[in-house]
Amino acid sequence: MITLRPYQENAINDILEEVYFNNTKNIVLDAPTGSGKSVVISELCKRLDGNVVVMVNITPLVEQIANHLKECDIDFSIIKAGMEEHYNENHKVQLIMSQTYYARADKINIDCDYLIIDERHREYNTDRTNLVMSKLKPKSIIGLTATPFDQGGYMLSDSTLVSSVSVKKLTEDKFLSPVKYFVPKWSTELGLEDIRLSGADYSGSAIDEKFNNEQYVNQVISSMNAMNGRDKKTLVFCNSIDQCELVTEFLKKDGYDADCIHSKKSSKENEII
Numbered sequence: 001m002i003t004l005r006p007y008q009e010n011a012i013n014d015i016l017e018e019v020y021f022n023n024t025k026n027i028v029l030d031a032p033t034g035s036g037k038s039v040v041i042s043e044l045c046k047r048l049d050g051n052v053v054v055m056v057n058i059t060p061l062v063e064q065i066a067n068h069l070k071e072c073d074i075d076f077s078i079i080k081a082g083m084e085e086h087y088n089e090n091h092k093v094q095l096i097m098s099q100t101y102y103a104r105a106d107k108i109n110i111d112c113d114y115l116i117i118d119e120r121h122r123e124y125n126t127d128r129t130n131l132v133m134s135k136l137k138p139k140s141i142i143g144l145t146a147t148p149f150d151q152g153g154y155m156l157s158d159s160t161l162v163s164s165v166s167v168k169k170l171t172e173d174k175f176l177s178p179v180k181y182f183v184p185k186w187s188t189e190l191g192l193e194d195i196r197l198s199g200a201d202y203s204g205s206a207i208d209e210k211f212n213n214e215q216y217v218n219q220v221i222s223s224m225n226a227m228n229g230r231d232k233k234t235l236v237f238c239n240s241i242d243q244c245e246l247v248t249e250f251l252k253k254d255g256y257d258a259d260c261i262h263s264k265k266s267s268k269e270n271e272i273i
Contacts, residue, residue, distance in 0.1 A: 002039055002042070002068070002071050002072060005036065005175065007035070007169070008036055008039060008040050008043070010164075011029055011040055011162065011164045011165075012044060012047065015027055015029060015044065015162055016044075016048075018162065019048070019114070019139075019142070022160075023140075024140060025139075025140055026143075026160065027140060027143065027159065027160050027162060028143040028156055028159045028160070028161050028162065029142070029143065029144045029162045029164055030145065030148045030163050030164060031145075031146060031165070032146050032164070032165070032167045032170065033146045034167075034170060034175070034176050035146075035175075038061075038064050038118075039068055041054060041068070041116055042068040042071070042074065044114075044142065045069065045072070045074055045076070045093045045116070046072055046074055049113075050113030050139075051092055051093075051094075051110070051111040051112055051113045051114075052093045052094070052112070052113065052114050052115075053094045053110065053116070053136055053138070054093065054094070054095045054096070054118070055115060055116070055132065056095070056096075056097060056117075056118045057097065057098040057122055057123060058119060059080075059267060062078065062095060062097060065118065066078065069093065069095065075091045075092060076091055076093035076094065077093070078094075078095045078096075079094060079095070079100055079104075080096070080097040080100050081099075081100045089110055094110050094112075098123070098128060098132060099128075101132055102128045102131060102132060105132070105135045112136035112137065112138045113138060114138050114142060115133065115138035115142070116141075116142045116143075117129075117142070117144070118143075118145075119145055120143025120144060120145040120156065121145045121148060121150060121156065124150050124151075125150070143159070148161060151199060152199040152200055153199060153200025153201060182227065184219070184226075186219055186223075187219075190211075194210075195207060204239060204240055205240075207239045207240075208239055208240050208243060211239070211243075212240065212242055212243045214250070217246055217247055217250045221250055221254050224236075225254070230255065238260075241262045244260045244261075244262050245260060247260075248260040
């Protein structure tokens with residue numbers, strides 16, 4: 001049994017108002033990381049009157065959302081490659097992997113009154129997403145994301161935005177731990193003016209060309225050492241898989257017990273790490 005936090009209850013009520021009173025077709029809930037979007041998804045599945053399809057395009061989200069659906073005592077089915085034994089077309093809620101459904105759309109026949117899409121900013125208005133929506137024909141689409149912007153950096157077009165809660169508010173109410181942040185002086189002097197853009201952001205490959213090298217990585221590790229990084233659980237977010245591998249190599253050389261997770265490793269390898 002899940003007890004909703006006040007802001008989650010408010011978000012769900014706002015979404016249901018858009019669905020039932022305003023007949024809104026494309027809703028996006030703007031909710032920060034750590035606010036419990038999977039909980040909101042599960043509760044929406046319970047309260048929406050009709051058949052619900054929950055779509056994700058990242059494998060770990062299947063298990064995460066499935067666990068919350070179980071906690072809410074909701075009968076659901078899964079459509080994902082390798083999980084065929086979990087499929088039952090008669091359940092009210094279908095949890096689908098977008099890639100699997102896209103490949104099998106002509107062979108799968110499920111009813112969909114409402115389509116809930118987690119990480120809505122990913123693949124927004126792409127051929128795959130549009131095919132799924134044209135096949136399912138939902139009355140309303142309910143998206144959830146912590147970043148309601150497309151890959152070009154613009155607000156998700158033709159959508160009604162529902163705001164949830166701020167990170168500041170979550171921290172004040174003690175739902176999130178307070179964050180202390182430190183900026184190494186050398187990082188403020190890097191100079192980004194010569195890095196080419198890709199859309200509204202810096203080009204990933206251009207960033208690697210400039211910063212994926214021994215000099216830069218050693219500066220990163222030096223800053224970690226200054227913060228006693230070896231004695232703490234530490235996450236290092238990298239720009240690319242190549243940088244991820246290089247940083248891990250240099251951390252190990254410096255005496256860290258380190259490993260890296262990325263998409264070129266198998267899901268089993270990443271799970272073990």
